[in-house]
Amino acid sequence: xxxxxxxxxxxxxxxxxxxxxxxxxxxxxxxxxxxxxxxxxxxxxxxxxxxxxxxxxxxxxxxxxxxxxxxxxxxxxxxxxxxxxxxxxxxxxxxxxxxxxxxxxxxxxxxxxxxxxxxxxxxxxxxxxxxxxxxxxxxxxxxxxxxxxxxxxxxxxxxxxxxxxxxxxxxxxxxxxxxxxxxxxxxxxxxxxxxxxxxxxxxxxxxxxxxxxxxxxxxxxxxxxxxxxxxxxxxxxxxxxxxxxxxxxxxxxxxxxxxxxxxxxxxxxxxxxxxxxxxxxxxxxxxxx
Amino acid sequence: xxxxxxxxxxxxxxxxxxxxxxxxxxxxxxxxxxxxxxxxxxxxxxxxxxxxxxxxxxxxxxxxxxxxxxxxxxxxxxxxxxxxxxxxxxxxxxxxxxxxxxxxxxxxxxxxxxxxxxxxxxxxxxxxxxxxxxxxxxxxxxxxxxxxxxxxxxxxxxxxxxxxxxxxxxxxxxxxxxxxxxxxxxxxxxxxxxxxxxxxxxxxxxxxxxxxxxxxxxxxxxxxxxxxxxxxxxxxxxxxxxxxxxxxxxxxxxxxxxxxxxxxxxxxxxxxxxxxxxxxxxxxxxxxxxxxxx
Numbered sequence: 001x002x003x004x005x006x007x008x009x010x011x012x013x014x015x016x017x018x019x020x021x022x023x024x025x026x027x028x029x030x031x032x033x034x035x036x037x038x039x040x041x042x043x044x045x046x047x048x049x050x051x052x053x054x055x056x057x058x059x060x061x062x063x064x065x066x067x068x069x070x071x072x073x074x075x076x077x078x079x080x081x082x083x084x085x086x087x088x089x090x091x092x093x094x095x096x097x098x099x100x101x102x103x104x105x106x107x108x109x110x111x112x113x114x115x116x117x118x119x120x121x122x123x124x125x126x127x128x129x130x131x132x133x134x135x136x137x138x139x140x141x142x143x144x145x146x147x148x149x150x151x152x153x154x155x156x157x158x159x160x161x162x163x164x165x166x167x168x169x170x171x172x173x174x175x176x177x178x179x180x181x182x183x184x185x186x187x188x189x190x191x192x193x194x195x196x197x198x199x200x201x202x203x204x205x206x207x208x209x210x211x212x213x214x215x216x217x218x219x220x221x222x223x224x225x226x227x228x229x230x231x232x233x234x235x236x237x238x239x240x241x242x243x244x245x246x247x248x249x250x251x252x253x254x255x256x257x258x259x260x261x262x263x264x265x266x267x268x269x270x271x272x273x274x275x276x277x278x279x280x281x282x283x284x285x286x287x288x289x
Numbered sequence: 290x291x292x293x294x295x296x297x298x299x300x301x302x303x304x305x306x307x308x309x310x311x312x313x314x315x316x317x318x319x320x321x322x323x324x325x326x327x328x329x330x331x332x333x334x335x336x337x338x339x340x341x342x343x344x345x346x347x348x349x350x351x352x353x354x355x356x357x358x359x360x361x362x363x364x365x366x367x368x369x370x371x372x373x374x375x376x377x378x379x380x381x382x383x384x385x386x387x388x389x390x391x392x393x394x395x396x397x398x399x400x401x402x403x404x405x406x407x408x409x410x411x412x413x414x415x416x417x418x419x420x421x422x423x424x425x426x427x428x429x430x431x432x433x434x435x436x437x438x439x440x441x442x443x444x445x446x447x448x449x450x451x452x453x454x455x456x457x458x459x460x461x462x463x464x465x466x467x468x469x470x471x472x473x474x475x476x477x478x479x480x481x482x483x484x485x486x487x488x489x490x491x492x493x494x495x496x497x498x499x500x501x502x503x504x505x506x507x508x509x510x511x512x513x514x515x516x517x518x519x520x521x522x523x524x525x526x527x528x529x530x531x532x533x534x535x536x537x538x539x540x541x542x543x544x545x546x547x548x549x550x551x552x553x554x555x556x557x558x559x560x561x562x563x564x565x566x567x568x569x570x571x572x573x574x575x576x577x578x579x580x581x582x583x
Contacts, residue, residue, distance in 0.1 A: 176420040184434035185410030198424045
């Protein structure tokens, strides 16, 4: 070893120092990675251990019992979350993809820079601020809390995420594909719609799923908009509506042991759903191409 | 390059096939002006830029119908830029622009109101790397131009056009049993012929080929060259190549491009292929084809 080092005109001390620096620094990097994974494992472990006991059929099918009584479920919050996130996705994803198409396909470099920067800033805006915005826009104007307001808030959160991820996915489509279509006398729009978007479809679906996963876990914007509701409702525009993250927040801060149990069970369900969505999107992405 | 002359390197002479006795369509060269005006392309003072860099300057060229016109020249001399100007694909590149006139059957495709989309339906293009649509089947690839332009009426009709396109691209026998398989399952040479079939399906008047064989093996190259020969009985074909032997084998007319001092490409010679290779008028052509540079 050191014979080779000497051959290269390197002293034995230098050689040893470099070797150790290399080992230590790489070791530190591995340690950081394990810390990050460890924290995730801790969170998941805690939620599974504390939450899984209280998962039963009632939990999914029954609305909450009166405060203080044990039993009951969060069926209203599950329905509420599905409705709110579903409508948010229907509004947010098309706008997001549209912005992504603009960024990747049609915008000039300067305009794209401005829009990209704006989208990045919007991604970084704390979600509670989005909640306040929608509160003043919709809730105050309508005069009451509603699932509709919550869906708008989540859609606003989804748009920039979707825009940036779809831009990246569309950019992965080789230029030769666009040129092939354009050279056949196909218009830009038809080329994007029939060639570029289908070629990037897995990536776009993945981006959509990740945006949905992100929105499903948002709590702060819902506090100002859908508020939460102990009773089942599907009145999308007229009444406050329960949602899983808000339930978790309210139950976890409640005084009763039964509420804490429900909070952990709801957290477990929420994490399981988000985890499942992420997993599906990873699988889709790994099969891209 | 300088080394070559120092060692008195003598490259093998390029053989020009003696096909003067062969029936050659209307392959005579030079093309008469009137023929190019009526059925081919006339290129007048064509210049093209990428941003502020001028890639080609004042190119004049006649593309005759029913023959193969080759554009040769060293790397970076603007061959591809030139051919991409002939169906207005050049401007697809950001900050690229062109000036001058390209007349397709007497209509200026750079004239006021000329729609690049319509130009490209009349002037088909085959690219350097085979680029079939990976999400589509063999059939759908050939049908793509018609479908995306909504140029077909009935399904049967479409099937006919696809078969015809594949036959003319000499690919039908190889793929007739796998029309519904993904296009990406075909070999590289087959994919390139599929791209030719795709271009033929929209019934272009001129076919541009930008180094169509540079990504292919010799056998596939030969097939494409045979195909070009067959297609030249019907179409005007323009091929860019930096393989001089290929130009000698397939082209009726050959244009030679060369970089000027400012790296802008200029056309220095244009005449019958045998003339270019055996009796070049320009000293630079002679240097280039004898391998002194490029």
